[in-house]
Amino acid sequence: MLQAEDIHFCIRQRPIVKKASISVNPGEILAVLGPNGAGKSTLFKILAGEISCTRGQVDYNGQNLKALKTHQLASVRAVMPQHSTVSFPFTAREVVELGLPKDSKRNSERNIREVMELTKVVHLEDRLYQQLSGGEKQRVQLARVLIQIWEKKPFPRYLLLDEPTSSLDISQQHIVLDILKKLKSQNIGVLIVLHDLNLAAHYADRIAIVKDGLIAGFGKVEEVYSETLLSEVFDHPIRLVRDQETQQILVSSNSKFHSDLKISKQAQA
Amino acid sequence: MIAGIPISKNSYQALVLSVLGIALVLIMLLSLSLGAYAIPFSSVLAILGEQFGLSLEGVDRSAANVLLQIRLPRIIITLLIGGGLGIAGAALQGLFRNPLVEPGLIGVSSGSALFAVVFIVLVPGLVSGSLIQNLGMPLFAFLGGLTHVWAVYQLARTQGRTDTATLILAGVAINALAGALIGLTLFFADDSALRSFTFWSLGDLGASSWGKFPVAIALIGIPSIMLMLEYRNLNALSLGEREAFHMGISVQRVKIKTLILSALIVGVGVSLAGMIGFVGLVVPHLIRIGFGANHRLVLPASFLLGAILLNVADLMARTVVSPAELPIGVLTALIGAPFFIYLIFKLNKINS
Structure with missing residues (x-):
């Protein structure tokens, strides 16, 4: 389980995340919702290990995040940022290969094939990444991120995604989320920051709603979604x-x- | 990839590297033969063969001396400097995630030059090939390159990211400062130091000798190989620093290592042959356009192509106005500057 307990983060004495507790089980999709500036991105960065929380702690499978080395962390969690640019003319397949973990020589060919099939980018493999459309780029990035945790391991792994669908059209959004749904059987826990409440309701097993650095609601869709809570949180x-x-x-x-x-x-x- | 032919990536890379390697050997043989004192190609092979224990008849002693004592060390040092500039350029471009980065542009070269000039002025008797000369100046130049690239890097960094515009501006500022300090140092220099400086500043491979070879192989050759081994990390960095961290790479360590190795290579190159511009910019570009962006290939191929180009340039420098010599830095800038302008135009088009 990915578990964050009472995490707290300040920028210049101003709390961005305060006393937030959240957990992701392997095999589920947890959607994190909230208005702009609620602290979602900061929470995301703390969970990903990019910044460390001032108080509280984050555990991956019972191990403290701070005790994990960069490469150990990379073997239990993969991260897909909102936008990734590739600065040199790599082909789509080369971008996917970049995500291969260092120690995965044996099955790498099969794994690459599997993730590229899952994300439906096999036909793009020789195209230059920079020339792909927005949806294609995002799927190639997803394949690149997935390959990092694709090899079957005895412990659960986690995939963190920061608004991966924000620049995609409606069918591309569903394609990406359908791919995530298929990961459940791989013993992978998915945490996804979303803006679209409908998309979250449709795909997520559980929902966390963030407002002013606090977790305003956490549970199953039916439990969390209420007109009063949502109206208040989004001020609309x-x-x-x-x-x-x-x-x-x-x-x-x-x-x-x-x-x-x-x-x-x-x-x- | 070559159209239609199913060819695995490893063998494709091996093929590219072998072709470049063969081209390098050919250009080196050609360089050995041509020059103010022409040595027929057959004699070149005979003299080289003799070195490997093949005794052939009709080896001309004076030709052998020119070839082994003057041309061969020059060509090998040219190989190391050209290759070093190529691979350092490729690594710095990868590190800064920017194809316009060049050792000269971001202050490595001028920083090395400044420290080298200080060394020329403060330590007199440049002609003597003592150990302190052969080792002191390269190490001093390395320190200069390192401090400058570090300064530029720190100036351009905001919240863990390197902003390209700030980077180039910081490079311009640092270059201007280094130029002014070089001028100031020269103001206090005596005549002999000035003369050494003039030749050195335009790029001068003519002073290459076997005495300089150990320094070149240790401080350019070995760091180049160490840079080649960083290909995986530089590949990951081309996705972004955040992404590289997510993939389990200690970004800070890779940066420090790459900066130190590149500064070492460029600094030693500058101290041996003066400022040679544009090789570090043009070479990695040509490789990426021709063979893709994977650093596993880009790094060694940039080394080979850099070595080829600088040997060609040196051959031209030696032969065009023979028996006089053109400064090599002038030649590489004459070819490189128009290419750089072309590159800016092309990138502008892509971005707009």
């Missing part, structure tokens, strides 16, 4: 409806639909 009127066909929660942020929603709720009742 938010309504929840059920999709008539799939019975999934849909989030509407357009207050004009207010009366329509009431009608649909009455209809359900």
Whole structure:
């Protein structure tokens, strides 16, 4: 389990994250939601090990993050930042190969093939990364990140993603999240920072809502998603409806639909 | 890759390196033969063969002396300096994640030059080939290159990232400062030191001798090999410093190692042959355009191509106005500067 307990982080005496506790189980997708400036990115960086928290502690499979060396950490967690640029003319396949861990000589060919198939980038392998479209680039990066934790290991691994879908169109967003869903069977725990409440409701097993550096809500979608909490956290009127066909929660942020929603709720009742 | 031919990556890299290696050997043989004192190609082979125990008839003693005592050390030192500049350029470009980085641009060369000039002025009798001469000046130049690249790097770094625009500006500032300090040092120099400086500053491989070989092989050759072994880390860095850290690389250690090795190579090169510009910029570029960006290939291939180009330039410098010699730095700048301008235009087009 990836567990963060009571973590706290300040920039110039101003707390960005205060007393936040969060955990990711292997085999689940945890979505982190919250308005801009809520401390999501800082929380993400603390979990990834980029910055260390002022108080509290982060454990990967029971081992303290601070006690892990850079390369040991890399074997239990992979990180996909929001935007990654590649500064030289690498081909898509070469970018994926960059992610190979140092000690993985034996099955590397098969592993590369598997992640590239999963992320649907096999046909792009000889193209230059810099010439790919936004969605293709993001999938190549995902493959590059996945290869780091692809080799089966006796301990669970974690994948942290920071708004990987923010610049993608709607079908590309679903492609990326569908890929993440398939990782559950690999004993990989996924933590993903998202902006799209609907996407989170659809794919996440659990949700953490961050507001002002605090965890305002943490649990299953049904437990966390409430109109009052979401409206308050995002400072915007938010309504929840059920999709008539799939019975999934849909989030509407357009207050004009207010009366329509009431009608649909009455209809359900 | 070569179109249509299924060829594994390792053998592709081996192929590229062998072709470059063969080209290097050929250009070296050509350089041995051509010059103010022409030695026929067959004699070159005979003289070289003799060194390896093959006794062949008709070896001309004076030709053998020119070849073994004058040309061969010069060509080998040229190989090391050219190769060193090529690989240092490739490594620095990889470290700074910027294809416009060049040892001359970010202050390594001028820093080395400043310290070398201070050494020339303060330690008189440059012509004497004593140990302190052969070892002192390169190490002094290395210190200069290292302090300057460190200063530029620190100036350009904000919150753990290296901003390219600041980097280039810091390089310009440091270069200007070093230039001014070189001028100031020369103001206090005597005539003989001035003369040594003039020849040295334009790039001068003519003073190469076997006496300088141990320094060159130890302080350029070995660091170059150590840089080649950094290919995996530099590859990871081309994704970004954050990403490299996520992938388990100790970014700070890689940076320090690469900076020290590059400064050592360039500083020693500058002290041996003066400022030779543009090799470190042009060579890695040509390799990337031709054979891809993987540092596993870019680093050794840049070494080989740098060695080839500098030997070609030196051959031209020796032969074009024979029996006089053009300064090599003038020649590389004449070819390199227009290429640099072309590169800026091309990058502008890509970015817009």
